Amino acid sequence: MPIASALMEAQPIYLFLQLLFRRFTDSYNYLDVGSITLVLLGLHWWAIWDFYGRERRGEKWDYNAGLRVTWFDALAIVLALLILGLTHWYAIDNTYVIILMLILVVGGWKRSVDRARSAFNEEQLILAFKIGLGVLMAVLVLSLFQDQEAGYSVLDDVLNHLPIFFLSGFIALSFTRVGAARKEQARHGQSYAGEGSNKWVKALTSIWLLLIVMSIAFEVVPGDVLLLLLSPFWWLFGLLASALLFVINIVVYAIAVILNWLLTQLTHLVGKPVIPLIPTHMPDRSKLLPPLDRQHHIPPIITLSLDLLVIAIVVALLLALIFFMRKRRVAAVEKTLADEDEIREGLDVQQIRQERRLERRQRRIDTTESEALATASVRVRYRAFLQAMAEQGSAFEHRKQETPLEYQKRLLALAQAKLPAEASGQPSDPAILAELTQAYNQERYGAKETASERLNYLKQWVPHLLQRLKTHLVNTSAPTQKHPYQPSRWGED
Secondary structure: OOOHHHOOOOOOHHHHHHHHHHHHHOOOOOOHHHHHHHHHHHHHHHHHHHHHHHHOOOOOOHHHHHOOOHHHHHHHHHHHHHHHHHHHHHHHHHHHHHHHHHHHHHHHHHHHHHHHHOOOOOOHHHHHHHHHHHHHHHHHOOOOOOOOOOOOHHHHHHHHHHHHHHHHHHHHHHHHHHHHHHHHHHHOOOOOHHHHHHHHHHHHHHHHHHHHHEEEEEEHHOHHHHHHHHHHHHHHHHHHHHHHHHOOOOOOHHHHHHHHHHHOHHHOOOOOOOOOOOOOOOOOOOOOOOOHHHHHOOOOHHHHHHHHHHHHHHOOOOOOOHHHHHHHHHHHHHHHHHHHHHHOOOOOOOHHHHHHHHHHHHHHHHHHHHHHHHHOOOHHHHHHHHHHHHHHHOOOOOOOOOOHHHHOOOOOOOOHHOOOOOOOOOOOHHHHHHHHHHHHHHOOOOOOOHHHHHHHHHHHHHHHHHHHHHHHHOOOOOOOOOOOOEEOOOOOO
């Protein structure tokens, strides 16, 4: 997914630089699309390595306080600039290229930090796709006003990079959706539902590999050689298109013949067909047409009936086709169930009972182990925190229709003016509460086990936060009685 997103975002950046250099600065753009993609991808992988490394070490940051730059981030920026400078040493004397290198590296670092922190958020990809599409549209509009005498046209680059932009964006968004679906299935314990997503992932991976090969081919292989290599595929595509048009022509001709036959068979409703006679002399023009009162008119009701009959036949054919396809699908499902029944009937009754007893015994063992492990989990600690705040007063208790994040914001708003400043060297109260909420969400909804470093952090600082809240928060409303814990629509909390 990082490779697909980097490819998607590199296309509009490159086209914008091409238009900027060729149209406004009259110089050459030395930053090709391959270099831009590698810079974005390398900084993204670097940020992921840094983020998960800090998680393993148990370092927790308060991201609400603002963006933090460490020596590791500075090293990434310096290395990216150094690699760009060494690979583009021939463009060092160009001031515009140096400025754009700095902007590209700093912007790519900020993008990578945000992506690593949000763990491939779908909203960020959609926003990047919208911005890239807007840039492409702007490049297309501005390229229309290019001088006709110029030897270079941005439209040629747009035609080459526009398909890669849409394909890579489609793959990145699809991988994100598949990951979200798998996470949701894991949260609900639906292990069997991953079979369809596995096929979808394989198809997306195949398309992604084909996209990578096409991108490399477009950048490395010369145009004449590429045209020579693609000529057999174009010939095959033309052959398939001709065959498809031929089949469509046959079907249309067959339908026309059938309709013509139906209309000729219905001529007895309007009278006998007129048999032409061979004239023996020139007819009199004045007596060629009979008077209007003696002309044969087809009643309108018969014409309408013929039209309705033809329409009914076509609709009946469509309904028969739909019924046949549906019946075939049901038969396939029944065949699969019948095969399963045959397999089940072939088993011994005692063997089936023994397997069911083993399954029930294993479920009881798993339930006992999960209950034993739950005593030290973040969910139990979060539940105890909610119970303690509910005992503190009705204003601080958790509401049924409130998510953990909404409860965190409301509790901080109530406690911000009442809590004194923390001692030096201690994490802030919002950071502790945010860490507890994030760990609970990952364990409760993401089906992820909490790391031991994070558990130790929560074990050390959550009681400290709870003690401060109990000491300094006083409920001004009427006292409430202690009540047992009640689950909400969001799960346990």
